[in-house]
Amino acid sequence: TAPYSNMVLGEVLNDRGNWSGYIPHQHPQPETYYFLFDRPEGFGASFVGDDVYKIKDGSFSAIPGGKTHPQAAAPGYQMYTCWMIRHLEGNPWTDRIDDERYTWLYDAEF
Incomplete structure (x- = not known):
């Protein structure tokens, strides 16, 4: 998280059968x-808005x-995700x- 890079x-390592980026x-x-x-x-699933995409090894x-x-x-199947997001002026990625x-x-208690 080098601020000068703007990126x-x-x-993320997902355990088998689990979610990441959750809650939506x-x-x-x-x-x-x-x-x-x-x-x-x-394989797994990537949810983007109301669309669902099958993801597999090497998907982007x-x-x-x-x-x-x-x-x-x-x-x-264990899933590895490498993600990248850029900073916005006055609005960092953590927003x-x-x-x-x-x-x-x-x-919730499960």
Whole structure:
């Protein structure tokens, strides 16, 4: 997170069958994702707004600003995600806007 670079790069390891980027959220600026799986036949789902895309080893997702974007790994497959988002003047990438329909999950007990 070097401020002079104007970019943030992150990594996520999803356990098999789990979510990332959850609860569904958005940012004003676009974000990109690159996906790898622990097995070549591994797959998952990338949700971008109301659209759902199958992701597999080597997939790339470009998420427009303002679109919600959680991801899920299929059971049995660990998913690695490398993501990148840029800073906006006066509006850093951490300005995450949660989808209010799912904020109840923060307090849910399972």
